[in-house]
Amino acid sequence: MSDQENALPTDPTWPELKLPELLFTDTVREVHATIENEWDPLLRSACQTAAGRALWKHLIHDPLADLLAGETYLTSLYEKIKKDRINNAREVSGVILAVRTLWFDSKLEAALNSFTRREAQVVILGAGMDARAYRLSCLKDSDVFEVDFPKVLQVKTTLLQAAMETTNEHQHLTLKSKSLTRVAADIRDSDWLEKLQISGFVPEKNTIWVLEGILYYLSQPQAMQVLKTIAEKCALTSTVLLADFMNKSSITLSSSIFHFYSDWPDHLLPSLGFSHVKLSQIGDPDAHFGLMHDPLNLFNRLRSLPRSLQNHPDDGTPCCRLYLVQASGSPNQTILP
Structure with missing residues (x-):
């Protein structure tokens, strides 16, 4: 294939990849080398x-994302995006992450706006390299708790400290939330809620729980226990859950990594104690963000099919769905059928 055939169309949305100088400092290089050599797939998913x-910075404002991702994952995804654009793919690599991030951002802001004076606790389970406390101004009246493995939080702290010591990056480290507390805990264990409370979490305060890209890495019993623990808080205070669920077909993509699934999370969550549940699929009006124009892309094709189908009737391929779910509950609530 000639260079001309390989050339990408001019598009300011996708500039050439330019890695920040901070990624090439000794400290940051060493940290990301540790991630690549020692972390398992669950931990690396954060990067x-x-x-x-x-x-996808033309849609998502996250100035710290380059630093937290690292050279390897930035380069890998960039090459996939480049290939997709050359091939005029209907779905460009990373679009699921972009839509998912934008959906969580928008639902988080809407949930905060529903509370009086926007005061709430925001708990991010499996926080990984999440930087919402630094980039979302809607969190200005909220106490944010990031819960993850000790090694993940330590690496994240080291990377952010490296940015603090660099003049060019220091401006991005202004905390947007009222406070930020990192809680070293494994949500697969039974003591994570206790550790959260020791760190200042108040069960009686309005709380938004953010479970982005984490549930399907847990076993069925572990995920159910986490969901039940959160649902129990509905009896104490106004509680909002934002989470994404894979269906059964999706976990077959990598059965050694993905475990928990729910084909009907909008039925599961009311059975646990949530009174209102809204489920969206990528491409729905509230999970579109101008990125799903092609009616024949994977996500729009799936949306036209009954959710009960496990395989596409046209070609027999698995119907791999990602459900974006908002659930809420409060004392004296009425569970809707």
């Missing part, structure tokens, strides 16, 4: 998510 936010 992959950050890479998606960094490369």
Whole structure:
């Protein structure tokens, strides 16, 4: 194929990849080398998510995403995006991450606006390289708690400290939330809620729970226990859950990594104690963000099919769905059928 055939169309949306100088400092290089050599797929997914936010920067404002993603994941995703654009793919790599991030951002802001004076606790389980506390101004009256493995939080702290010591990056480290507390805990264990409370979490205060890209890495019993623990808070205070769920077909993509699934989370969550549940699929009006124009892309094709189908009737391929779910509950609530 000639260079001309390989050339990308001019598009300011996708500039050439320029890695920030901070990624090439000794400290940051050493940290990301540790991630690549020692972290398992679950932990590394945090950097992959950050890479998606960094490369879809024309839609997602996350100035820290490059630093948190690292050179390897930025370069890998950039090459996939480049290939997709050359091939005029209906779905460009990373679009799921972009839509998912924008959906969580918008629902988080809407949930905060529903509370009096926007005061609430925001708990991000499996926070990974999430930087919402630094980039979302809607959190200005909220106490944010990031919960993750000790090694993840330590690496994240080291990377952010490296940015603090660099004049060019220091401006991006202004905290937008009222406060930020990092809680070293494994949500697969039974003591994570206790550790959260020791760190200042108040069960009686309005709380938004953010579970982005985490549930399907848990086993069925572990995920159900986490969801039940959150649902129990509906009896104490106004509680909002924002989470994404894979269906059964999706976990077959990598059965060694993905475990928990729910084909009907909008039925599951009311059975646990949530009174209102709204489910969206990528491409729905509230999960579109101008990125799903092609009616024949994967997501729009799936939306036209009954959710009960596990395989596409046209070609037999698995119907892999990602459900974006908002659930809420409060004392004296009425569970809707």
